[in-house]
Amino acid sequence: MLTRRSVLGAAGAGLTLAGSGWPRFSESRAAGAPVTPGVPAGIADAATMETLPGKKPLIRLSYRPPNYESPLDYFRTSITPNDEFFIRYHLSDIPDVNAAACKIAVGGDGANGQTELTLDDLKKLPAYEIVAVNQCSGNRRGLSNPHVAGVEWGYGAMGCARWKGARLKDVLAIVGLKPEAIEIAFNGADGPAFDKTPDFIKSLPVWRAVDESTLIAYEMNGAPLPHLNGFPARLIVPGWTGTYWMKHLISVTALTKPQGGFWMNPAYRIPVGMFPVVARFVTQENATTTPITEIVVNSLITSHADGAKVKAGNNTVSGLAWDGGYGITGVEASIDGGKTWSAATLGEDLGRYAFRPWSFAFKAKTGKNTVTINATNKIGQTQTAALLFNPAGYHNNVMQNITLNAA
Amino acid sequence: MRTIAFAVIAALVALPALADEPTIKLKPGPGLDKVEGNCGTCHSLVYLQMNSPFLNAAAWNAEVTKMIKAFGAPISDGDAKDIAAYLAANYGT
Numbered sequence: 210m211l212t213r214r215s216v217l218g219a220a221g222a223g224l225t226l227a228g229s230g231w232p233r234f235s236e237s238r239a240a241g242a243p244v245t246p247g248v249p250a251g252i253a254d255a256a257t258m259e260t261l262p263g264k265k266p267l268i269r270l271s272y273r274p275p276n277y278e279s280p281l282d283y284f285r286t287s288i289t290p291n292d293e294f295f296i297r298y299h300l301s302d303i304p305d306v307n308a309a310a311c312k313i314a315v316g317g318d319g320a321n322g323q324t325e326l327t328l329d330d331l332k333k334l335p336a337y338e339i340v341a342v343n344q345c346s347g348n349r350r351g352l353s354n355p356h357v358a359g360v361e362w363g364y365g366a367m368g369c370a371r372w373k374g375a376r377l378k379d380v381l382a383i384v385g386l387k388p389e390a391i392e393i394a395f396n397g398a399d400g401p402a403f404d405k406t407p408d409f410i411k412s413l414p415v416w417r418a419v420d421e422s423t424l425i426a427y428e429m430n431g432a433p434l435p436h437l438n439g440f441p442a443r444l445i446v447p448g449w450t451g452t453y454w455m456k457h458l459i460s461v462t463a464l465t466k467p468q469g470g471f472w473m474n475p476a477y478r479i480p481v482g483m484f485p486v487v488a489r490f491v492t493q494e495n496a497t498t499t500p501i502t503e504i505v506v507n508s509l510i511t512s513h514a515d516g517a518k519v520k521a522g523n524n525t526v527s528g529l530a531w532d533g534g535y536g537i538t539g540v541e542a543s544i545d546g547g548k549t550w551s552a553a554t555l556g557e558d559l560g561r562y563a564f565r566p567w568s569f570a571f572k573a574k575t576g577k578n579t580v581t582i583n584a585t586n587k588i589g590q591t592q593t594a595a596l597l598f599n600p601a602g603y604h605n606n607v608m609q610n611i612t613l614n615a616a
Numbered sequence: 617m618r619t620i621a622f623a624v625i626a627a628l629v630a631l632p633a634l635a636d637e638p639t640i641k642l643k644p645g646p647g648l649d650k651v652e653g654n655c656g657t658c659h660s661l662v663y664l665q666m667n668s669p670f671l672n673a674a675a676w677n678a679e680v681t682k683m684i685k686a687f688g689a690p691i692s693d694g695d696a697k698d699i700a701a702y703l704a705a706n707y708g709t
Contacts, residue, residue, distance in 0.1 A: 249666065249667065249668060249669070249670055250668070250669060251665040251666050251667065251668035251669060251707065252662075252665065252666040254665065255640075255662050255665040255666060257638075269638075270662070270666060271659065271660045271662050271663060271666070272637050272638055272660045272662070273637060273659055273660040274659065274660075301658065301659065355670065356667075356670040358667050358671060358675070358679055359667075360663075360666070361666050361667070401658070401687075402657065402658045402659075403657065403658050403687075403688060403689070403690075404688075405687075405688025405689075405690070406658065406687045406688050406689075407686070407687070407688070471686050471687075475686075
């Protein structure tokens with residue numbers, strides 16, 4: 210039988226390495242974690258708070274590969290600090306990347322030429338900054354009803370940062386795209402623990418790849434990317450879910466045929482026609498499924514957890530709203546179960562791809578109070594009242610409804 | 617491809633982590649050795665706890681099949697049967 214040791218091969222040498230790509234020494238672990246109410250009992254029991262190097266405590270869903278979500282109280286600002294940002298990997302061979310030796314191969318049969326870019330080469334291109342939400346496609350999967358298999362994320366597989374980097378279109382212009390190029394594919398330095406497992410390779414339609422907002426980022430909130438958030442450079446696809454935001458980027462490949470592989474199909478697919486998304490990935494569509502693309506409009510109460518105690522009388526509930534980049538135009542709140550709605554006050558606008566803070570003042574009556582919220586974006590999309598069930602648990606933007614107990 | 621594009625420290629780095637990997641104690645039962653020996657090769661065993669208790673026997677069987685067919689897990693037919701039976705009995709609905 211194959212053992213872990215034989216799979217990992219000559220890993221003894223790894224023990225002497227100065228740096229490992231892995232979260233090597235956790236600084237602390239504590240039993241019990243503030244998981245989102247409604248996740249499966251199995252993960253509610255197993256999740257723990259864990260502090261990885263360079264990070265504040267995060268909710269550990271799995272150690273290998275590392276999947277850690279941010280607790281609710283890290284979402285009280287519209288920028289998520291690097292040390293509070295969630296971590297998501299599919300595969301567990303995560304190399305330590307030497308920034309000085311980092312090279313990104315650019316080419317493919319859809320390009321006129323090929324080149325290799327160092328990090329310095331990237332930094333010589335015009336630099337752009339954009340504040341954008343990075344949300345895992347499977348954020349809130351754990352709240353699916355019925356539950357579906359996968360990493361059982363609650364609310365916290367998302368974050369919003371100010372990203373700085375070169376435009377992907379400027380990188381592609383170095384080699385030149387052929388007219389017949391239809392997709393741009395991306396690979397990262399991380400890979401599977403076992404060589405028969407498909408490497409994580411993703412593609413974008415050309416139109417999305419050359420959008421001005423699509424960056425190869427080498428800075429996050431004014432600092433180098435944390436290792437487990439994609440150091441030294443990762444793709445930033447504002448408005449689209451995290452599956453396209455390739456970490457530890459090592460190749461950019463222009464294709465004249467659709468990218469194949471497990472991670473394009475059957476993974477990361479939604480049923481055709483189920484969600485009101487505008488952006489489509491046509492070269493990957495089939496009769497029944499299509500790739501997940503843009504983030505659906507959503508919001509989260511971050512000032513209070515469900516069931517929190519408050520004082521009777523004046524209270525303020527606050528949180529965040531976001532969407533796929535059309536921009537949040539309003540957040541409404543209801544304290545009567547959705548019969549009547551009042552506008553919440555929107556906070557600072559950091560751009561159409563960013564978390565938009567909001568707050569809502571209301572008078573709590575003694576006893577149970579409910580607060581329901583619903584965000585609207587610039588093209589008139591709102592959240593759903595009932596879950597649009599799909600087998601992978603994607604796009605859960607059911608209006609959040611919490612109970613506050615006033616005394 | 618990774619080693620070509622990156623002059624990375626290419627040695628597999630997972631082992632140092634394993635020394636620090638939290639011990640996951642699954643429920644005792646027939647087939648547990650097969651679960652630990654096979655599933656634990658590629659991922660933390662917490663994935664089994666995490667996906668419970670909401671999968672029935674057919675759904676657990678489908679998960680094991682997915683690991684073999686989609687992820688290339690080298691699990692024998694006999695082990696696959698034992699693993700699916702263990703998961704249905706201990707982490708199923």
